Amino acid sequence: MRKYLFAMILATTAATPALAQDSAPFSGLRTEGIIGYDTTDVEGENSDGITYGAQIGYDVQTRGAVFGVEGEIADSTIDECVQDVDVTGDQLCVEAGRDLYIGGRVGAAVSPRVLVYGKAGYTNARVRTDYEDGTDSDTLDFSVGENLDGVRVGGGVEFAVGPNSYAKTEYRYSNYEQGFDRHQVVAGFGFRF
Secondary structure (H helix, E strand, O other): OHHHHHHHHHHHHHHHHHHHOOOOOOOEEEEEEEEEEEEEEEOOEEEEEEEEEEEEEEEEEEOOEEEEEEEEEEEEOOEEEEEOOOOOOOEEEEEEEEEEEEEEEEEEEEEOOEEEEEEEEEEEEEEEEEEEOOOOOOOOOEEEEEEEEEEEEEEEEEEEOOOOEEEEEEEEEEEEOOOEEEEEEEEEEEEEO
């Protein structure tokens, strides 16, 4: 056991001078793909699904502090239907669609390869509601799509994988108009230019 521990310490020490050459590893333009767990809550009704998307950002590292701006476009697989809402045979479906986000983040480089950060910004989600009355006449059927404005806060950890690549894990909470909110846990992989 001791020889493995010694080998890990030796490997870490040997890799440190190479990492020290890049004094600001968390600076520059970055782009990434994300995927993760998405759960929405509308007036106490929860639905789960998968979120996926792409993000672009720019970070500036000053010593151990990192400041950045970012934008994201994502979508979700959440599509929940309820039967017999008002009358027998009717159906109400709610679908969480695309989600746009723009905001900033502030972090601390706790090592040359690890960044811990918090984030906050504006988000806009598309929500679609479809109702079918369950009759042949379809006179009461309707379909409504709405864009809901909101605020997102969150935090995460980013790990430098290579000289220009990174992986991250992040939790975020978004609160929208009309009693709609969501919790997401995502993983991302990206490149820094």
